[in-house]
Amino acid sequence: EVQLVESGGGLVQPGGSLRLSCAASGFTFSSYWMSWVRQSPAKGLEWVASIQPDGGEERYVDSVKGRFTISRDNPKNSLYLQMTNLGAQDAAIYYCAKAGSGWFEYWGQGTLVTVSS
Amino acid sequence: QAVVTQEPSLTVSPGGTITLTCGSSTGAVTGGHYPYWFQQKPGQAPRTLIYDTNNKHSWTPARFSGSLVGGKAALTLSGAQPEDEADYYCLLSYNQVEVFGGGTKLTVL
Numbered sequence: 742e743v744q745l746v747e748s749g750g751g752l753v754q755p756g757g758s759l760r761l762s763c764a765a766s767g768f769t770f771s772s773y774w775m776s777w778v779r780q781s782p783a784k785g786l787e788w789v790a791s792i793q794p795d796g797g798e799e800r801y802v803d804s805v806k807g808r809f810t811i812s813r814d815n816p817k818n819s820l821y822l823q824m825t826n827l828g829a830q831d832a833a834i835y836y837c838a839k840a841g842s843g844w845f846e847y848w849g850q851g852t853l854v855t856v857s858s
Numbered sequence: 859q860a861v862v863t864q865e866p867s868l869t870v871s872p873g874g875t876i877t878l879t880c881g882s883s884t885g886a887v888t889g890g891h892y893p894y895w896f897q898q899k900p901g902q903a904p905r906t907l908i909y910d911t912n913n914k915h916s917w918t919p920a921r922f923s924g925s926l927v928g929g930k931a932a933l934t935l936s937g938a939q940p941e942d943e944a945d946y947y948c949l950l951s952y953n954q955v956e957v958f959g960g961g962t963k964l965t966v967l
Binding site: 776778780785786787788791800802803836842843844845846847848849850851 | 859892894896903904905906909910913915947949951954955956957958959960961
């Protein structure tokens with residue numbers, strides 16, 4: 742059974758940083774593209790970033806380029822999102838998602854990021 | 859960035875049929891946008907129903923189908939059930955940039 746469990750969310754001050762993690766199980770992690778998608782009441786669902794199975798290619802939505810970094814540790818079956826210079830517009834539930842049959846075949850349950858002073 | 863448009867809300871009667879649509883600010887939606895459809899119920903993560911226009915996952919109920927109609931992607935629900943009441947989101951791919959629509963709140967009433 743595919744499982745994706747996000748962690749690392751929490752309250753952070755504007756301008757601060759946070760690192761999200763996604764622990765994957767139930768499939769060969771190193772064989773699949775992985776992504777982060779966020780959801781906020783203001784902006785709805787928004788694709789954030791994706792990373793190639795071997796980590797060689799990364800893709801980002803324009804609004805996070807230069808501030809967020811997606812990465813993965815295949816031996817640890819883990820996906821990460823390093824977020825810096827956070828602003829109110831980054832407050833959201835962050836989901837990790839596995840590609841497969843389609844770009845977002847499976848989703849985790851999400852981790853909440855709150856940006857506030 | 860392209861804007862993906864959906865009906866904000868729709869209502870369908872139990873057992874009825876309804877079509878949700880997904881349009882693009884850049885023009886007609888084609889198979890090259892690899893349209894996706896997701897269902898989300900309150901307090902839950904989204905769940906993918908349809909990928910690449912009309913492909914279903916093993917968990918996608920047979921009453922859901924995807925297509926291209928009139929320059930838009932479409933999700934048709936035939937024989938609506940009470941459990942189909944949810945938010946539905948489409949997603950289109952634009953040269954390696956994925957853009958979600960604003961979602962359609964579907965009421966089964």
